[in-house]
Amino acid sequence: MTAQTPPSKGTRLDPWFGSYAQRAHNMRASEVRALFAVANRPEVVSLAGGMPNLNDLPMDIISKTVSDVVLHEGLVALQYGSGQGHERLREHILDVMRLEGISAHPDDVVVTTGSQQALDLVTRIFIDPGDVIVAEAPSYVGALSVFRSYEADVAHVPLDAHGLIPAALEETLTRLEREGRRAKFLYTIPNFHNPAGVTISLERRHEIIEICQRHGLLIVEDNPYGLLGFDGTTHPAMRSFDEDGIIYLGSFSKTFAPGFRIGWAVAPHAVREKLVLAAESAILCPSHASQLAISAYLEQCDWQGQIAEFRTMYKGRRDAMISALSEHLPDASWNVPDGGFYTWVKLPPGLDAKSMLPRAVTGRVAYVPGTAFYYDGTGADHMRLSFCYPTEDNIREGVRRLAHVVSQERDAVELFGTSPQLDDVTDVDAPGPDIA
């Protein structure tokens, strides 16, 4: 034990540096992350963030429902509640999941502080340091951050236009077993993947479940975007095919609003019990005020009509993104997502999305470099472009600026043979609400 030497005021020395847990040494604010403080300036078009567009929400009606909740149910809404979540909301969540073919009981549902917390709790109850989590390549930056904070290893499995590739999953699991390594679960985003934008085909869903059952591997199915298919298609959840082997994570953040921080997990019975105990230890209980506000919204507003409006609006933005890419960045390649928030863009050869980012921000456009979505920091040849928050005009302007940055970058690469590197850039270690 070293004696405490308080730093002089204003210095950045950390007298507690020697006291941190092992896991905390993985928590660093990266330089990429620091750039997003700049990227949030109004003159920058941010194609980086995962914030939904809330302009179409009926604020007057929501205001009234929230007001009524406090006025008529204040003693409940403002009080502590159950660690598992309010039963009324858990019933409503069943209605939402029924759209994806899920049949469950309110007892199976655990309400969480956004589905991010569900991810944290699942990882908490399953992962010892060194355990392996299998995830798509690329995968959600916020999940990778959770996995890192629990000192997991991640085995990435490639995806293609039809989602996670079953043969590659089989190969990875077989290799892990041969190496004597312990995989604890498969983490997957089957619908409108973040960041890749792809959806796992129905045939593959069955194959993946069969492979995981055969290998004794739990599946964590993360589905924040499932109801945001642009042609109105709702794919059946993997959970609808297997109750005992899948933990399903849902969220109101993209289909209603993230500001209440309400998501949920559906888990096999014994796992659900552990999740509730872990949740109580972490936060005692989720916000009653938020839960009753969302319950009232679901009861009094046309939430399905609202989701249909969202779909149309996001489809328009997706179209603006794709046509702008075709016009301004013909040498890059990308997928055309059928739903969700993101396009996954492969840069022309020789370019590095991470080292280019500071110059993009200088050029008043921001994106998330592909490196954020790989546990090992590879993926610099890709970037994620979001079309959820900026208007169609801003999307077009952002892609135009991006094309200009890319063009300058190519000239530099041709001249110097390589793209100038950011010094000692670490990966995006914490997702940050800006880019999740």
Next chain:
Amino acid sequence: MTAQTPPSKGTRLDPWFGSYAQRAHNMRASEVRALFAVANRPEVVSLAGGMPNLNDLPMDIISKTVSDVVLHEGLVALQYGSGQGHERLREHILDVMRLEGISAHPDDVVVTTGSQQALDLVTRIFIDPGDVIVAEAPSYVGALSVFRSYEADVAHVPLDAHGLIPAALEETLTRLEREGRRAKFLYTIPNFHNPAGVTISLERRHEIIEICQRHGLLIVEDNPYGLLGFDGTTHPAMRSFDEDGIIYLGSFSKTFAPGFRIGWAVAPHAVREKLVLAAESAILCPSHASQLAISAYLEQCDWQGQIAEFRTMYKGRRDAMISALSEHLPDASWNVPDGGFYTWVKLPPGLDAKSMLPRAVTGRVAYVPGTAFYYDGTGADHMRLSFCYPTEDNIREGVRRLAHVVSQERDAVELFGTSPQLDDVTDVDAPGPDIA
């Protein structure tokens, strides 16, 4: 890796039992906990819970402020926010803490999902399995649950009527050093302690800080009840005497309402950075809706007047508790708390609060046995009685029933020589909102 064998429907077998992390094996629902499901029935007077009494809150005004927040700031209130918390609320939090002599900058504050989450995050960044946390004996059940979930050891230090005993702290730290064990922080509740009801004297605060500085030990000061002193006294926070060695935890749950789940931490700069990264990994960001609702409440309502009303109301309930104890349980002993929610009662010799609990619940009264507040499950000669939630009449009736149960228990002890034991009772492992 064992192959998954799905259980037949309706069984409680857990096919994932072999997959849990080491820490999850400490997460068990105890039998004591199960009793609280019964204790919540209306015919039972619960002196167990830590729920505040919200009847005096001006629900009409709060309803209006919440409604205005959504109507006029909906696009912010319903959106993702900063992982550290909204700046407006962090400014207000400075006003609250100024009452306790704390001078800080908004940058020092991290808004959390209740102060329970702050506890979780602090433990997450500092504790490796086997690390030692020093805490009062007894200590807050919800903190012990967090510490257990991170596989910490807890070294209890006794307290008396003037709070944590400095000489005992010195002795414990010296012993730990001699044993080569690594203590990471002192966890203390200086004001109106949960469960002991005592307050650390001013002189001792300085002594404790000096001891911890000398031993290089961080202090985690948990202060949910500090503004609820019955004679209006507000004790200066330990954080007001030391900025670099103390993490301060605050909460709106007891001075306003727990339903928004908003607490906060104030930490030295580098620690605060880690806390924000850990928070983003855990939940992305705290609820904007909750934060703006509380900001509006603090701006538009007489929150200090409301706290003064709470003090008077809780003082009345404390008085009811103490006079009922004097009348009905003269052979027990207890402290007379100057604030907060709890009385710590020592039972007459030979009685065991844990084994007596099922019979108390049958006798339509509930409490929390002292064992919940010790890491090693000792403390069965004590019980915590809460006077926060039940009315004065119910408190008197509850103590009357409790006295009847105690009387029967003493007869049984005299007859059989020992109190009948609960079979294989585990400790209260998760706090549960019912008893926190």
